[in-house]
Amino acid sequence: MGRPTLEEAVVLKQRILDQTLASIREKGSCDFSVNHIAELAGVTKRTIYRHFLTKANLIDAVVVREIDRLRDGLLDADEVRGEDPMARLEIWSRMLFDLNLKDEAIAFAAFIDFEANRDPEMRARQRQWYARVVEQAVTLIEAAKHVSAINAMDSETLAVLLIDLLGGGSHRHRSAWAGRDIFASDAQREHFAVRWKAFYLLTR
Known part of the structure; x- marks a missing residue:
């Protein structure tokens, strides 16, 4: 068998990443191994x-x-909501908020936290990943500032505040206060709306 084509190599790489993510979400830090991922892939x-x-x-x-x-x-969302910078920032924020509340995302975040606490290299990478998310938020905030939709504070400070606000949903989800389904019915949407409004008021 010859060497894989470039297209086959890309497909193979994505399959390995898919199975790595699935393994981390399912087994967490204790049973994570490259051997298991190789078997899955x-x-x-x-x-x-x-x-x-x-x-x-x-x-x-x-x-x-x-x-x-x-x-x-x-x-992809631009096709629905258009090019308004503040709408783009709100869409991105809702996507991040919803992503953070998925059970598999919470399990994945717990794995990363565990690895970062015991491995300095992973801790450094975790900081880089956070900076990458902040960079996306800063880009969107700068675009909103360009059309005077946002007027307060420097963009990086606002980006960090926004990400902190959005992270509150996952903290509530993990704590599952009093065993209740914290985001039953429309509560998840309402929780985001309150946090988005708080951020919006900060930008005035």
Whole structure:
């Protein structure tokens, strides 16, 4: 069998990333192993290391892909909501808010936190990933400032405040206060609306 084509290599790489993400979400930190991912993806361990060199590089590729999907999802949403900068920022914010509330995303975040607490390299990468999300928010905020939709504070400060506000939903979800379904019915949408309004008032 010859070497895979470029297209086949891209498909293979995405399959490895898919199975890595699935394994982390399902098993968490305790049972995460490259051997298990290789089995799920139908490839050898050597093939995985040929693409990603180290386990840390593999995890990094998964996280960066998920972050960039926020940006790609926003581009798709433009077809519905148009080019208004504040609307773009709100769409992106709702996407991040909803993503943070998914059970699999919470499990993935817990895995990353666990790895970052015991591995300085992973901790450094975690900071880089956070900066990547902040960068997306800053770009959108700057666009809103350009049309005078936002007038307060510097863009990075606003970006960090917005991400902090959006992260509150996942904290509530994890705590499951009094065993209640915190986001039953329309509560999730309303929770986002309150936090978006708080951010909007900060920008005045």
